[in-house]
Amino acid sequence: MAEIYDQIGGRKIGKWLAVHDGVQAELTKRAFEIAVRAEEILVQHRADGHAEIDIEAGDNNRYVILSDDRGQKAALSIEYGREESIVVREDKHGNKYLDVLPAMDGLYVLATASNLPKKRKGKVKLD
Incomplete structure (x- = not known):
């Protein structure tokens, strides 16, 4: 009977x-x-954004x-999109006002470049 080892060199x-x-060379x-594919997809949609x-x-x-x-820290919204939301903003004089962020479809940059299925993430509850 053959003996199977679960270790090589420890x-x-x-x-x-x-x-x-x-394996490491192939991963790289x-x-x-x-x-490269992700950057090509991102460049097609970049107007003046800072995403990279x-x-x-x-x-x-x-x-x-x-x-x-470097930008609006919106990588998650860029990938998966977002629902419309209302946020409180403050101008340079300290006046607060409501601003509406419109809904946006996700670009699925990484999913498309990786040939993975495009799945929208569920709602995340922020405390």
């Missing part, structure tokens, strides 16, 4: 595979391809990120 097989040079290549596509490297993973840190 590492679990999954971890050993994840850190393999060929795929993340770059997705980022970034790639982050984790220990064994790569992450393609839609970032709007």
Whole structure:
């Protein structure tokens, strides 16, 4: 009967595979391809926004990120859209007023670039 080992060189097989040079190179290549497609989609819709596509490297993973840190911090709304909402704003003189943010369909930049299904996230309750 064959004996099956769950470790190679003291590492679990999954971890050993994840850190393999060929696997890491393929992850980098795929993340770059997705980022290029995402940037192409984002550029088609950008008027004067500050959103951008970034790639982050984790220990064994790569992450393609839609970032709007320089702009209105609206990356979630850009990806999934938003419902109409009323917000309280304040002008430079300290006067408060109500402003209506119109509904917006999501662009699904990351989902489209990654060939993933476009799913709108459920409502999130903010405390």
